[in-house]
Amino acid sequence: MLNPGQGRGPDSGVAGGSNSDPFPAGLRVLVVDDDPTCLMILERMLRTCLYRVTKCNRAEIALSLLRKNKNGFDIVISDVHMPDMDGFKLLEHVGLEMDLPVIMMSADDSKAVVLKGVTHGAVDYLIKPVRIEALKNIWQHVVRKKRNEWNVSEHSGSVEENTGGGERQQQQRDDADNNSSSANNEGSWRSSRKRKEGEVDEQGDDKEDTSSLKKPRVVWSVELHQQFVAAVNQLGVDKAVPKKILEMMNVPGLTRENVASHLQKYRIYLRRLGGVSQHQGNMNHSFMTGPDPSFGPLSSLNGFDLQALAAAGQLPAQSLAQLQAAGLGRPSSLNKPGMSVDQRSIFSFENPKLRNGQMMMNSSGGNKQVNLLHGVPMGMEPRQFAGGGHMRVQQQQICGGGRVTGQNVQSSGMMMPVGGGTSVLPSLGQQQQQMMLSSSVPRRSDLTDTSSNRVLPAATHSVVFNNFNSELPRNSFPLASAPGISVSYQEEVNSSDAKGGAVITTAGFDNPSYDIFNDYPQHNNNNDWDLQNIGMVFNSHQDTTTAASAAFSSSSSTQRKRQEVVAEQVQNHHQQLPSQSLNHMNGSGSVRVKSERVAETVTCPPATTLFQEQYNQEDLMSALLKQEGLPLVDNEFDFDGYSIDNIPV
Amino acid sequence: MQRQVALIKQSLFDQGYLDEQFVELEELQDDANPNFVEEVATLYFKDSARLISNIEQALERGSFDFNRLDNYMHQFKGSSTSIGASKVKTECTMFREYCRVGNAEGCLRTFKQLKKEHATLRKKLEQYFQLARQAGPKETARRPK
Numbered sequence: 001m002l003n004p005g006q007g008r009g010p011d012s013g014v015a016g017g018s019n020s021d022p023f024p025a026g027l028r029v030l031v032v033d034d035d036p037t038c039l040m041i042l043e044r045m046l047r048t049c050l051y052r053v054t055k056c057n058r059a060e061i062a063l064s065l066l067r068k069n070k071n072g073f074d075i076v077i078s079d080v081h082m083p084d085m086d087g088f089k090l091l092e093h094v095g096l097e098m099d100l101p102v103i104m105m106s107a108d109d110s111k112a113v114v115l116k117g118v119t120h121g122a123v124d125y126l127i128k129p130v131r132i133e134a135l136k137n138i139w140q141h142v143v144r145k146k147r148n149e150w151n152v153s154e155h156s157g158s159v160e161e162n163t164g165g166g167e168r169q170q171q172q173r174d175d176a177d178n179n180s181s182s183a184n185n186e187g188s189w190r191s192s193r194k195r196k197e198g199e200v201d202e203q204g205d206d207k208e209d210t211s212s213l214k215k216p217r218v219v220w221s222v223e224l225h226q227q228f229v230a231a232v233n234q235l236g237v238d239k240a241v242p243k244k245i246l247e248m249m250n251v252p253g254l255t256r257e258n259v260a261s262h263l264q265k266y267r268i269y270l271r272r273l274g275g276v277s278q279h280q281g282n283m284n285h286s287f288m289t290g291p292d293p294s295f296g297p298l299s300s301l302n303g304f305d306l307q308a309l310a311a312a313g314q315l316p317a318q319s320l321a322q323l324q325a326a327g328l329g330r331p332s333s334l335n336k337p338g339m340s341v342d343q344r345s346i347f348s349f350e351n352p353k354l355r356n357g358q359m360m361m362n363s364s365g366g367n368k369q370v371n372l373l374h375g376v377p378m379g380m381e382p383r384q385f386a387g388g389g390h391m392r393v394q395q396q397q398i399c400g401g402g403r404v405t406g407q408n409v410q411s412s413g414m415m416m417p418v419g420g421g422t423s424v425l426p427s428l429g430q431q432q433q434q435m436m437l438s439s440s441v442p443r444r445s446d447l448t449d450t451s452s453n454r455v456l457p458a459a460t461h462s463v464v465f466n467n468f469n470s471e472l473p474r475n476s477f478p479l480a481s482a483p484g485i486s487v488s489y490q491e492e493v494n495s496s497d498a499k500g501g502a503v504i505t506t507a508g509f510d511n512p513s514y515d516i517f518n519d520y521p522q523h524n525n526n527n528d529w530d531l532q533n534i535g536m537v538f539n540s541h542q543d544t545t546t547a548a549s550a551a552f553s554s555s556s557s558t559q560r561k562r563q564e565v566v567a568e569q570v571q572n573h574h575q576q577l578p579s580q581s582l583n584h585m586n587g588s589g590s591v592r593v594k595s596e597r598v599a600e601t602v603t604c605p606p607a608t609t610l611f612q613e614q615y616n617q618e619d620l621m622s623a624l625l626k627q628e629g630l631p632l633v634d635n636e637f638d639f640d641g642y643s644i645d646n647i648p649v
Numbered sequence: 650m651q652r653q654v655a656l657i658k659q660s661l662f663d664q665g666y667l668d669e670q671f672v673e674l675e676e677l678q679d680d681a682n683p684n685f686v687e688e689v690a691t692l693y694f695k696d697s698a699r700l701i702s703n704i705e706q707a708l709e710r711g712s713f714d715f716n717r718l719d720n721y722m723h724q725f726k727g728s729s730t731s732i733g734a735s736k737v738k739t740e741c742t743m744f745r746e747y748c749r750v751g752n753a754e755g756c757l758r759t760f761k762q763l764k765k766e767h768a769t770l771r772k773k774l775e776q777y778f779q780l781a782r783q784a785g786p787k788e789t790a791r792r793p794k
Contacts, residue, residue: 036696038731128730
């Protein structure tokens with residue numbers, strides 16, 4: 001990476017010409033092209049520019065290289081047409097996971113393709129044959145990106161400090177825009193931001209963190225991302241501010257700016273999830289596309305994702321409920337009468353699916369992984385949903401779907417967000433994850449008691465999970481796994497057919513959008529999951545925001561019974577949720593909440609309604625809790641979106 | 650000898666077998682990489698032979714999957730362009746156009762032509778490189794007059 005030692009700060013690099021200034025010499029370029037002739041020529045040209053070149057003829061290899069050396073490259077150049085993976089997909093992956101500038105190139109110079117490059121976030125587009133002159137200046141993209149990153153964090157910090165997030169909103173929003181976020185996301189983002197405004201407070205001394213001009217690049221490992229997501233969820237997606245997150249994470253050497261920029265990406269990711277998930281099938285997609293970090297936490301979110309998926313996607317409330325029910329009911333006592341019938345069925349159906357051992361529950365490690373609930377506390381969420389909102393249900397379903405890695409699944413019905421599953425997944429291992437997903441039914445039962453398995457949700461989640469399965473441990477993209485998951489999930493769902501098809505939506509996951517996820521097999525369990533969950537949760541919210549909110553309030557009240565503690569939390573969340581979910585489905589805020597917590601408090605906010613129903617089952621809750629080992633009482637979530645507090649990661 | 654080499658090269662350009670891109674490649678050649686252009690050309694011919702045989706098989710099947718043919722040709726065109734194989738590139742473009750409109754017969758015809766150009770270029774370049782090697786490295790780095 002650019003070395004401050006070289007004397008290049010954000011500005012210095014630009015100042016010196018490429019000749020006199022040591023930079024950009026030594027720029028580490030990764031070039032990907034399936035054409036060996038072009039590859040050879042490019043390599044030669046880049047070497048002539050004094051760059052350090054690594055060439056690669058397959059996108060998969062390139063991705064794994066990038067993942068292995070998170071800080072090993074400064075910029076990526078990729079061909080558009082490649083046999084194993086579309087260049088744009090690679091572009092998205094890199095942007096999400098590693099946040100490196102990517103230059104696309106092709107012999108095709110049609111406007112449509114060039115535009116596609118732009119919308120996918122490429123920093124430049126070169127037409128073949130590439131001339132060396134074009135390559136001489138690619139370093140500018142690296143510098144520009146670093147400057148932007150730095151500025152963003154700066155802004156975020158200050159904003160938080162003063163306007164309570166107002167400015168930050170804009171800043172972040174603007175930055176988000178750069179990432180080709182959809183316009184609608186922006187809107188929701190904005191509104192969600194407003195909410196946070198009131199909440200942002202402390203950030204008082206953020207400024208001091210932003211003192212260093214150049215922030216060293218931070219590698220957001222799975223663990224780190226999980227921590228991040230947990231902190232965000234705890235604070236509430238909407239209210240999470242870098243300063244607080246930083247404090248909660250308590251990672252030495254991590255600066256507020258690091259967190260701020262990561263948060264921004266995360267929010268974008270959530271937004272994307274939220275935006276995409278609206279199409280239900282996309283849910284997974286959204287998860288995945290979210291900022292890479294989000295993927296990491298996925299595992300924990302798994303549970304939530306499902307819910308999110310359900311909610312977002314189109315998982316019909318019923319299916320969601322079913323899923324949840326299935327999830328809940330299945331494991332052991334999941335099928336609580338409380339749960340709406342359909343919900344129950346869903347879950348129950350799911351549960352069996354869960355392969356006990358494998359999925360998630362692998363409890364051995366994964367129990368906590370339950371990420372299933374990614375964003376949505378599995379158990380919790382259902383509760384909330386159960387109430388009324390369809391959304392909730394959906395969300396819950398998702399949560400449940402999340403497949404809970406069994407543990408997290410708050411089981412209640414949480415459909416273990418598929419996305420969230422990621423967290424769970426990792427532990428489970430890939431197979432498990434898939435299992436989880438597919439089983440949609442919270443396998444949790446194996447682990448703890450099944451309630452978590454809900455996994456159902458929204459097929460979307462499954463998609464999410466799928467991704468995880470493959471790689472979970474890797475952060476690469478939560479979403480990636482999802483696709484796999486969804487697929488499996490779907491099957492499960494279908495079989496259970498409880499869901500009215502909502503579940504099946506997972507099939508929807510297979511949507512192309514999810515493809516992205518698939519690509520990422522590695523999904524950072526932690527990070528991704530969070531996002532996923534969150535996304536999931538949110539999605540549901542979005543759709544039903546209004547419904548949800550209403551539902552929540554009502555459901556929450558009714559559902560509460562499960563556990564006082566939980567109920568309380570849920571309530572908090574509910575209230576918060578409705579607003580949150582309404583605001584942004586982006587998921588950035590609310591989603592986050594969910595995914596993170598899912599673990600036990602289950603207040604899966606959006607899904608809560610759903611959950612609530614499911615949660616009625618005491619045993620679920622307790623089972624969950626036990627598994628999770630998380631204290632139920634965690635009201636601090638303030639439930640931005642998720643009441644998930646303890647997302648076991 | 651060197652003059653001979655230069656002449657040959659010049660004629661290749663004049664006849665349109667090679668274009669400016671080839672010059673670019675030559676400029677990449679230096680003492681550290683004295684045979685760069687030849688290496689690239691070798692690689693190109695090896696890879697394009699593979700592509701040609703793929704296309705041939707696809708055409709022989711008779712099913713005319715234009716999409717797939719177009720994909721192959723896109724790749725082929727890409728590498729031909731990168732090396733500066735001008736005539737080959739032109740044939741590629743034509744082939745893709747026929748694919749686009751679904752003209753099977755046009756595809757077949759163009760493909761034949763393309764193979765011809767490809768073979769010709771290969772021969773000429775082989776000749777050129779051989780001479781160039783004999784003449785000495787200096788020659789190859791010079792631009793055609």
